[in-house]
Amino acid sequence: xxxxxxxxxxxxxxxxxxxxxxxxxxxxxxxxxxxxxxxxxxxxxxxxxxxxxxxxxxxxxxxxxxxxxxxxxxxxxxxxxxxxxxxxxxxxxxxxxxxxxxxxxxxxxxxxxxxxxxxxxxxxxxxxxxxxxxxxxxxxxxxxxxxxxxxxxxxxxxxxxxxxxxxxxxxxxxxxxxxxxxxxxxxxxxxxxxxxxxxxxxxxxxxxxxxxxxxxxxxxxxxxxxxxxxxxxxxxxxxxxxxxxxxxxxxxxxxx
Amino acid sequence: xxxxxxxxxxxxxxxxxxxxxxxxxxxxxxxxxxxxxxxxxxxxxxxxxxxxxxxxxxxxxxxxxxxxxxxxxxxxxxxxxxxxxxxxxxxxxxxxxxxxxxxxxxxxxxxxxxxxxxxxxxxxxxxxxxxxxxxxxxxxxxxxxxxxxxxxxxxxxxxxxxxxxxxxxxxxxxxxxxxxxxxxxxxxxxxxxxxxxxxxxxxxxxxxxxxxxxxxxxxxxxxxxxxxxxxxxxxxxxxxxxxxxxxxxxxxxxxxxxxxxxxxxxxxxxxxxxxxxxx
Ligand SMILES: Nc1ncnc2c1ncn2[C@@H]1O[C@H](COP(=O)(O)OP(=O)(O)O)[C@@H](O)[C@H]1O
Ligand SMILES: [Mg+2]
Numbered sequence: 001x002x003x004x005x006x007x008x009x010x011x012x013x014x015x016x017x018x019x020x021x022x023x024x025x026x027x028x029x030x031x032x033x034x035x036x037x038x039x040x041x042x043x044x045x046x047x048x049x050x051x052x053x054x055x056x057x058x059x060x061x062x063x064x065x066x067x068x069x070x071x072x073x074x075x076x077x078x079x080x081x082x083x084x085x086x087x088x089x090x091x092x093x094x095x096x097x098x099x100x101x102x103x104x105x106x107x108x109x110x111x112x113x114x115x116x117x118x119x120x121x122x123x124x125x126x127x128x129x130x131x132x133x134x135x136x137x138x139x140x141x142x143x144x145x146x147x148x149x150x151x152x153x154x155x156x157x158x159x160x161x162x163x164x165x166x167x168x169x170x171x172x173x174x175x176x177x178x179x180x181x182x183x184x185x186x187x188x189x190x191x192x193x194x195x196x197x198x199x200x201x202x203x204x205x206x207x208x209x210x211x212x213x214x215x216x217x218x219x220x221x222x223x224x225x226x227x228x229x230x231x232x233x234x235x236x237x238x239x240x241x242x243x244x245x246x247x248x249x250x251x252x253x254x255x256x
Numbered sequence: 257x258x259x260x261x262x263x264x265x266x267x268x269x270x271x272x273x274x275x276x277x278x279x280x281x282x283x284x285x286x287x288x289x290x291x292x293x294x295x296x297x298x299x300x301x302x303x304x305x306x307x308x309x310x311x312x313x314x315x316x317x318x319x320x321x322x323x324x325x326x327x328x329x330x331x332x333x334x335x336x337x338x339x340x341x342x343x344x345x346x347x348x349x350x351x352x353x354x355x356x357x358x359x360x361x362x363x364x365x366x367x368x369x370x371x372x373x374x375x376x377x378x379x380x381x382x383x384x385x386x387x388x389x390x391x392x393x394x395x396x397x398x399x400x401x402x403x404x405x406x407x408x409x410x411x412x413x414x415x416x417x418x419x420x421x422x423x424x425x426x427x428x429x430x431x432x433x434x435x436x437x438x439x440x441x442x443x444x445x446x447x448x449x450x451x452x453x454x455x456x457x458x459x460x461x462x463x464x465x466x467x468x469x470x471x472x473x474x475x476x477x478x479x480x481x482x483x484x485x486x487x488x489x490x491x492x493x494x495x496x497x498x499x500x501x502x503x504x505x506x507x508x509x510x511x512x513x514x515x516x517x518x519x520x521x522x523x524x525x526x527x528x529x530x531x532x533x534x535x
Contacts (some may be wrong), residue, residue, distance in 0.1 A: 035373025062434050084438065101427035103452045115435035118445060160431075167435060 013076045015040050015171045015202045016061060016093075023056060025219040032055045034070070037134060038171060043203045045213040045234075048223035048247055054206040055098075057223070058175045061204070062090045073171060091119050094164030094172035100156040102148035102163070108135065109144040112163045117132050120167065127166070134162040139189050154185025155198035158192055171202035210253065214238055222246045302496065312494045316501065321488065328484030329505060335401050335480055336467045342406035343466060344459075347413025354418060365414070380404030381472045397478035398515035405469040409462055415456045420451030460517035464510045481505060 014037035023031040026246045030053045038044050046054050059065040060071060063079055063086060072079040074093060080086045105113050112131035116122040122130075135141040138158035140151070148156055157177055164172050174193065178186040190212050199202055207213065213220055213234055220237040222230040225247045230237065241247045257493050272280060295457050353365035381404045388395060395403070424447050432446040473480035484503045489495050 064430050064433065086435045087433075087438050089436075090434055093434070095431070095434035097427055097431065099425075099427055101425075101431035103428060103431065103446055103450075105446075107454060114432075114445065115437070118441050119436045163431075163435070 012039070014038055014073070015042075015075055016204065017073040017076075017230045018057075018061070019071050019073070021057075021060065021072065022068045023060060024068055025064065030226050031060070031067070034200045034228060036221065036228065038202060038204055040166070040170075042199045042218045043197045043201075043205065043216050044219050044221060046204065046206045046218040046221045046223060047208065047210075047213065047249070048229075049252075052210065052223045053226040054223055057177050058095075058173045058204065058206055061173055062095055064095075065081075087208055091115070091167055092170045094167060094169035096157070096164055096172060096174045096177050098161050098176040100148070100153070100160045100180070102156055102159055104148055107145050107147055108140065108151070108159050111159060112166050115163065115167050131162070131166055134165050135159070137165075138162045139188070152185060154182045154188045157185075161189075161192055161196070165196075171204065172196070174203065174205040174207070176206050176208070178207065178247070208253070210238070222249065224249070258366035290502060304448075307496045312497045315488065315492045315494050315497065324484050324488065325502070325505070326480055328481035329369055331473070331478065331480040331484075332470050332482070333509070334465070335405070335470045335473065335478065336463070338398075339402045339405040339409070339466050339470065340463050342402060343409035343413050343462075345408035346406060347417060350410060351417040351421070354414065355421060369411040369414050371509065372407055372409075373415070375408070377405060377408040377469045378472060378475075380407050382477050387478050397473075397476050400476040401470055401473045401478045401480070405472070408469060409466050412462055412465075413459065416455050416462065417451060419458075421447060421457035422455075423454050424450045456520050457517055460513055463513055467509055467513070468506070 004193070014034070016038040018034050018036045020027075021031055021034040034055075034057060036044075044058065048054055056065055060067050060120055061079075063072075063081075066081075074089050077089065079089055094165060102108075103114065106114065109128060109131055113122075113124065113127035116127040116130065117124060132141055132144065135144055137243065138161055140155050140158050140162070143151055143155060143159075148159070151159065161172075161177075177193070178189050186209070189207060193205070194212070194216050205212075205217075215234075217234045220230075220232060220234050222237065222241075222243070222245075229243050230241065230246045232242075237246070238250065241250055299308075306312075350365045350369055353361040354369070356362065381400070384395065384400045384404050388400075428446055428450065429442055432442040437445070470480055471482040474483045474486055477483065480501060485498050489498050492498075
């Protein structure tokens with residue numbers, strides 16, 4: 001991935017940092033005092049049972065969800081609440097959704113060039129050239145002129161990754177990117193993500209793919225009931241989970 | 257892909273079995289017979305009352321008649337097109353106000369939408385015909401038709417557009433936001449284009465209503481198709497024949513509008529999610 005680190009900043013400033021983040025949905029306390037940082041080049045995998053707040057955590061990072069208290073910093077800059085500043089910071093964080101969310105009214109190539117043209121003000125020609133490179137990197141360049149509905153789920157998700165990459169993000173958030181896919185398509189998406197990780201992309205990945213977590217994660221975070229219960233290297237976490245809740249969770253997914 | 261989509265008919269009804277097919281066949285024959293009988297009765301009455309006499313129809317052998325009707329048709333089309341554009345623009349603005357999240361704008365827009373939807377077009381026509389001139393505002397007859405007709409339609413257009421916006425999945429907006437697009441770009445480049453495609457059929461129905469509403473032009477003496485028909489009728493005393501021909505012309509216009517909408521829908525089908533595919 002592009003190594004455009006013009007900013008003169010401390011090497012240890014995390015790309016993403018959450019400090020004491022709390023959030024409620026009505027009376028439901030979904031995020032409880034979340035502290036988390038993701039360093040440049042790290043791949044942090046978040047696992048945990050359904051409803052534990054993983055998606056909400058992901059979505060607060062680019063402010064698709066607001067937070068009640070605490071703060072979220074992107075390379076040391078506090079996430080603004082609205083307007084151009086918010087948009088500018090959002091552009092630096094890519095997001096890949098469980099349901100792909102490709103723009104249904106646009107062709108594949110137009111999906112990828114919209115951000116670069118609208119936000120980065122690139123020319124159509126420049127944006128298209130780069131988009132084609134990105135599409136071939138994720139292996140869907142032959143589909144460039146089709147519309148999303150004509151592609152398989154796996155292809156759509158790879159386009160979504162290309163669309164995120166086209167913004168040259170400082171990090172990409174993945175919220176269960178393979179959960180909506182038929183089993184035979186999961187591999188092709190995970191392969192693309194693994195390649196990205198190897199190339200040094202900073203990634204925060206919510207997933208149930210434990211093999212991916214074992215192989216690719218720099219760190220695993222286990223969430224339950226809105227809290228971070230455990231945080232460790234993949235080897236330690238999978239082989240010697242410390243908390244009872246993590247042990248139960250791992251047993252429950254190995255059970256089937 | 258569009259062939260994989262289930263049509264509304266397929267979704268609502270099972271394919272008929274042999275028994276149902278027989279019932280359908282019988283019902284078809286019976287209703288065709290009923291329609292034929294009715295037509296015969298009507299024609300027979302026309303014949304008996306002399307409405308089919310050549311003198312009522314000879315008016316159509318003169319090409320000046322057709323030219324006069326053609327002029328009226330042009331007036332109708334012009335008024336309908338302009339009223340359609342004005343109604344769409346006003347409806348779009350009302351819709352944006354309503355979904356803007358600003359409470360005051362929302363109330364104003366809701367009030368205007370309910371008002372324009374609730375009041376019959378004819379009352380707006382009378383307002384522009386009788387009340388507006390009292391304030392010393394002199395509008396050409398063309399606008400005395402177009403404005404009331406568009407006002408009467410704009411509330412419906414606003415609600416139709418809003419239902420389209422609500423039908424766009426939330427993920428589309430979120431994907432655009434996470435690219436760093438500004439709110440107006442998100443709306444204009446991602447949400448609204450999809451909303452618009454969803455509601456093309458409903459907008460077309462409203463356009464048909466606009467075309468029909470322009471017939472109120474006779475109130476303000478704007479020479480549309482209806483007004484010119486009335487002139488012909490009083491000049492030639494050919495009530496039935498002229499109305500019949502004019503009705504056919506209106507049917508033709510609205511049929512063409514509907515054909516256009518089917519064509520437009522066919523083109524946008526390409527973007528639909530095939531049935532049975534999760535997104
Ligand atoms: N928009 C919302 N409004 C109310 N409750 C929500 C909303 N989104 C999520 N929740 C609730 O918050 C909790 C955490 O949800 P989520 O972050 O999606 O969990 P996960 O991704 O770990 O399955 C769940 O109990 C869910 O029902
Ligand atoms: Mg989730």
